[in-house]
Amino acid sequence: GQNIDQPTEMTATEGAIVQINCTYQTSGFNGLFWYQQHAGEAPTFLSYNVLDGLEEKGRFSSFLSRSKGYSYLLLKELQMKDSASYLCAVRDLSYNTDKLIFGTGTRLQVFP
Amino acid sequence: EAQVTQNPRYLITVTGKKLTVTCSQNMNHEYMSWYRQDPGLGLRQIYYSMNVEVTDKGDVPEGYKVSRKEKRNFPLILESPSPNQTSLYFCASSLRSGAADTQYFGPGTRLTVL
Numbered sequence: 317g318q319n320i321d322q323p324t325e326m327t328a329t330e331g332a333i334v335q336i337n338c339t340y341q342t343s344g345f346n347g348l349f350w351y352q353q354h355a356g357e358a359p360t361f362l363s364y365n366v367l368d369g370l371e372e373k374g375r376f377s378s379f380l381s382r383s384k385g386y387s388y389l390l391l392k393e394l395q396m397k398d399s400a401s402y403l404c405a406v407r408d409l410s411y412n413t414d415k416l417i418f419g420t421g422t423r424l425q426v427f428p
Numbered sequence: 429e430a431q432v433t434q435n436p437r438y439l440i441t442v443t444g445k446k447l448t449v450t451c452s453q454n455m456n457h458e459y460m461s462w463y464r465q466d467p468g469l470g471l472r473q474i475y476y477s478m479n480v481e482v483t484d485k486g487d488v489p490e491g492y493k494v495s496r497k498e499k500r501n502f503p504l505i506l507e508s509p510s511p512n513q514t515s516l517y518f519c520a521s522s523l524r525s526g527a528a529d530t531q532y533f534g535p536g537t538r539l540t541v542l
Binding site for chain 1: 461476531534536
Protein backbone atom coordinates (compact mmCIF):
# COMPACT_ATOMS: atom_id res chain seq x y z
CA GLY A 317 0.00 0.00 0.00
CA GLN A 318 0.92 3.65 0.12
CA ASN A 319 1.64 5.64 3.26
CA ILE A 320 3.17 9.06 3.76
CA ASP A 321 3.78 10.46 7.24
CA GLN A 322 4.75 13.95 8.29
CA PRO A 323 4.21 15.85 11.54
CA THR A 324 0.93 17.70 11.79
CA GLU A 325 2.25 20.92 13.27
CA MET A 326 5.54 22.62 14.06
CA THR A 327 6.50 25.97 15.51
CA ALA A 328 9.70 27.94 15.17
CA THR A 329 11.14 31.40 15.75
CA GLU A 330 11.97 33.97 13.11
CA GLY A 331 15.59 33.61 11.98
CA ALA A 332 15.86 30.01 13.15
CA ILE A 333 16.24 26.77 11.18
CA VAL A 334 13.51 24.14 11.02
CA GLN A 335 13.51 20.62 9.58
CA ILE A 336 10.27 19.00 8.44
CA ASN A 337 10.48 15.24 8.06
CA CYS A 338 8.56 12.96 5.72
CA THR A 339 8.59 9.17 5.66
CA TYR A 340 6.92 7.15 2.95
CA GLN A 341 6.09 3.61 1.96
CA THR A 342 5.15 2.94 -1.64
CA SER A 343 5.95 0.10 -3.99
CA GLY A 344 6.41 2.27 -7.07
CA PHE A 345 8.46 5.21 -5.77
CA ASN A 346 9.85 7.49 -8.47
CA GLY A 347 10.55 10.86 -6.90
CA LEU A 348 9.48 13.11 -4.03
CA PHE A 349 8.17 16.68 -4.08
CA TRP A 350 7.77 19.37 -1.47
CA TYR A 351 5.06 21.99 -1.90
CA GLN A 352 4.21 25.06 0.16
CA GLN A 353 0.60 26.05 0.75
CA HIS A 354 -0.45 29.26 2.45
CA ALA A 355 -3.87 29.25 4.06
CA GLY A 356 -6.63 29.61 1.48
CA GLU A 357 -4.24 29.37 -1.46
CA ALA A 358 -3.07 26.77 -3.94
CA PRO A 359 0.08 24.73 -3.33
CA THR A 360 3.26 25.99 -4.96
CA PHE A 361 6.33 23.94 -5.87
CA LEU A 362 9.40 24.04 -3.64
CA SER A 363 11.62 21.09 -4.55
CA TYR A 364 11.94 17.71 -6.25
CA ASN A 365 14.27 14.84 -5.37
CA VAL A 366 14.55 11.64 -7.34
CA LEU A 367 18.10 10.62 -6.37
CA ASP A 368 19.57 10.32 -2.90
CA GLY A 369 21.14 13.42 -1.46
CA LEU A 370 20.59 17.08 -0.79
CA GLU A 371 19.09 19.63 -3.17
CA GLU A 372 19.65 23.25 -2.15
CA LYS A 373 17.67 26.19 -3.39
CA GLY A 374 18.28 29.42 -1.53
CA ARG A 375 16.96 29.21 2.02
CA PHE A 376 15.28 25.88 1.32
CA SER A 377 16.96 22.47 1.01
CA SER A 378 15.48 19.03 0.56
CA PHE A 379 17.08 15.67 1.30
CA LEU A 380 16.14 12.19 0.15
CA SER A 381 17.18 8.70 1.25
CA ARG A 382 15.42 6.13 -0.90
CA SER A 383 16.71 3.16 1.08
CA LYS A 384 15.20 4.60 4.28
CA GLY A 385 12.01 5.93 2.67
CA TYR A 386 12.81 9.31 4.21
CA SER A 387 12.99 12.94 3.19
CA TYR A 388 13.27 16.24 4.95
CA LEU A 389 12.76 19.87 4.05
CA LEU A 390 15.14 22.30 5.72
CA LEU A 391 14.18 25.94 6.01
CA LYS A 392 16.89 28.38 7.09
CA GLU A 393 16.69 31.98 8.26
CA LEU A 394 12.99 31.64 8.87
CA GLN A 395 10.77 34.56 8.00
CA MET A 396 7.22 35.28 9.09
CA LYS A 397 6.04 34.65 5.53
CA ASP A 398 7.24 31.04 5.85
CA SER A 399 4.22 30.34 8.07
CA ALA A 400 2.34 27.88 5.87
CA SER A 401 1.63 24.20 5.36
CA TYR A 402 4.36 22.08 3.78
CA LEU A 403 3.22 19.12 1.74
CA CYS A 404 5.34 16.07 0.98
CA ALA A 405 4.26 14.21 -2.18
CA VAL A 406 5.53 10.99 -3.71
CA ARG A 407 5.35 9.96 -7.36
CA ASP A 408 4.01 6.42 -7.50
CA LEU A 409 4.35 4.24 -10.61
CA SER A 410 2.97 1.03 -9.12
CA TYR A 411 0.33 -1.01 -10.97
CA ASN A 412 1.12 0.74 -14.26
CA THR A 413 -0.12 4.11 -12.99
CA ASP A 414 1.51 7.51 -12.65
CA LYS A 415 0.06 9.15 -9.56
CA LEU A 416 1.09 11.79 -7.08
CA ILE A 417 0.39 10.82 -3.46
CA PHE A 418 0.37 13.64 -0.90
CA GLY A 419 0.96 13.51 2.82
CA THR A 420 -1.48 15.38 5.05
CA GLY A 421 0.90 18.32 5.37
CA THR A 422 2.83 19.99 8.18
CA ARG A 423 1.52 23.33 9.40
CA LEU A 424 4.45 25.55 10.34
CA GLN A 425 3.96 28.62 12.48
CA VAL A 426 6.81 31.13 12.69
CA PHE A 427 6.79 33.45 15.69
CA PRO A 428 8.68 36.74 16.04
CA GLU B 429 0.24 35.04 -18.15
CA ALA B 430 0.87 31.31 -17.72
CA GLN B 431 -1.82 29.92 -15.47
CA VAL B 432 -4.35 27.27 -14.57
CA THR B 433 -7.89 28.57 -14.23
CA GLN B 434 -10.86 26.94 -12.57
CA ASN B 435 -14.52 27.87 -12.60
CA PRO B 436 -16.48 28.38 -10.54
CA ARG B 437 -14.37 29.36 -7.53
CA TYR B 438 -17.23 28.81 -5.12
CA LEU B 439 -20.34 26.67 -5.55
CA ILE B 440 -23.18 25.68 -3.26
CA THR B 441 -25.50 23.05 -4.68
CA VAL B 442 -27.95 20.36 -3.61
CA THR B 443 -27.69 16.60 -3.58
CA GLY B 444 -28.20 15.00 -6.98
CA LYS B 445 -27.90 18.10 -9.14
CA LYS B 446 -25.28 17.45 -11.81
CA LEU B 447 -22.42 19.93 -11.96
CA THR B 448 -19.23 20.54 -13.87
CA VAL B 449 -16.10 22.31 -12.65
CA THR B 450 -14.00 23.55 -15.54
CA CYS B 451 -10.21 23.61 -15.63
CA SER B 452 -8.10 25.20 -18.32
CA GLN B 453 -4.35 25.73 -18.74
CA ASN B 454 -2.56 27.91 -21.27
CA MET B 455 0.91 26.37 -20.94
CA ASN B 456 0.53 23.50 -23.44
CA HIS B 457 0.97 21.03 -20.60
CA GLU B 458 0.41 17.35 -21.25
CA TYR B 459 -0.37 16.13 -17.71
CA MET B 460 -3.46 17.37 -15.91
CA SER B 461 -4.95 16.25 -12.65
CA TRP B 462 -7.78 16.84 -10.19
CA TYR B 463 -7.37 16.76 -6.40
CA ARG B 464 -9.65 17.25 -3.46
CA GLN B 465 -8.40 18.61 -0.17
CA ASP B 466 -10.08 17.82 3.13
CA PRO B 467 -8.96 18.68 6.69
CA GLY B 468 -6.83 15.92 8.15
CA LEU B 469 -6.71 14.02 4.85
CA GLY B 470 -4.56 16.28 2.74
CA LEU B 471 -4.64 16.40 -1.04
CA ARG B 472 -5.99 13.28 -2.70
CA GLN B 473 -5.84 12.67 -6.43
CA ILE B 474 -9.20 12.02 -8.08
CA TYR B 475 -8.30 11.57 -11.75
CA TYR B 476 -5.38 12.40 -13.96
CA SER B 477 -4.74 12.63 -17.68
CA MET B 478 -1.41 12.03 -19.36
CA ASN B 479 -2.56 13.45 -22.68
CA VAL B 480 -5.60 14.07 -24.86
CA GLU B 481 -8.09 11.20 -24.64
CA VAL B 482 -5.96 9.46 -21.97
CA THR B 483 -7.39 9.53 -18.44
CA ASP B 484 -6.88 7.32 -15.42
CA LYS B 485 -8.18 6.97 -11.89
CA GLY B 486 -6.38 8.43 -8.94
CA ASP B 487 -6.97 7.37 -5.37
CA VAL B 488 -10.54 8.64 -4.90
CA PRO B 489 -12.36 8.48 -8.27
CA GLU B 490 -15.76 7.29 -7.04
CA GLY B 491 -18.55 9.72 -7.85
CA TYR B 492 -16.50 11.71 -10.36
CA LYS B 493 -15.99 11.72 -14.12
CA VAL B 494 -13.50 13.55 -16.30
CA SER B 495 -12.80 14.02 -19.97
CA ARG B 496 -9.83 15.30 -21.96
CA LYS B 497 -11.00 16.17 -25.45
CA GLU B 498 -8.57 19.05 -25.84
CA LYS B 499 -5.10 19.49 -24.40
CA ARG B 500 -5.93 22.66 -22.50
CA ASN B 501 -9.20 21.60 -20.81
CA PHE B 502 -9.89 18.97 -18.16
CA PRO B 503 -13.39 19.33 -16.69
CA LEU B 504 -14.47 17.51 -13.54
CA ILE B 505 -18.05 16.21 -13.60
CA LEU B 506 -20.16 15.23 -10.63
CA GLU B 507 -23.17 13.41 -12.07
CA SER B 508 -25.04 13.14 -8.77
CA PRO B 509 -23.26 15.11 -6.05
CA SER B 510 -23.57 14.01 -2.44
CA PRO B 511 -22.70 15.83 0.81
CA ASN B 512 -19.48 13.77 1.21
CA GLN B 513 -18.19 15.50 -1.92
CA THR B 514 -18.17 18.82 -0.10
CA SER B 515 -14.52 19.78 -0.37
CA LEU B 516 -11.90 22.11 -1.80
CA TYR B 517 -10.96 21.02 -5.32
CA PHE B 518 -7.74 21.81 -7.15
CA CYS B 519 -6.88 21.29 -10.77
CA ALA B 520 -3.19 21.03 -11.66
CA SER B 521 -1.07 20.63 -14.77
CA SER B 522 2.54 19.81 -15.58
CA LEU B 523 4.59 20.12 -18.72
CA ARG B 524 5.41 16.54 -19.54
CA SER B 525 3.40 13.42 -19.48
CA GLY B 526 3.72 11.84 -16.06
CA ALA B 527 3.86 13.21 -12.55
CA ALA B 528 7.63 13.87 -12.54
CA ASP B 529 7.29 17.50 -13.42
CA THR B 530 6.31 20.41 -11.22
CA GLN B 531 2.57 20.63 -10.81
CA TYR B 532 1.02 24.06 -11.34
CA PHE B 533 -2.17 24.37 -9.37
CA GLY B 534 -5.29 26.35 -10.12
CA PRO B 535 -6.76 28.65 -7.45
CA GLY B 536 -9.21 26.04 -6.15
CA THR B 537 -12.98 25.53 -6.17
CA ARG B 538 -14.78 25.36 -2.86
CA LEU B 539 -17.82 23.09 -3.29
CA THR B 540 -20.61 22.64 -0.77
CA VAL B 541 -23.24 19.98 -1.38
CA LEU B 542 -26.34 20.32 0.80
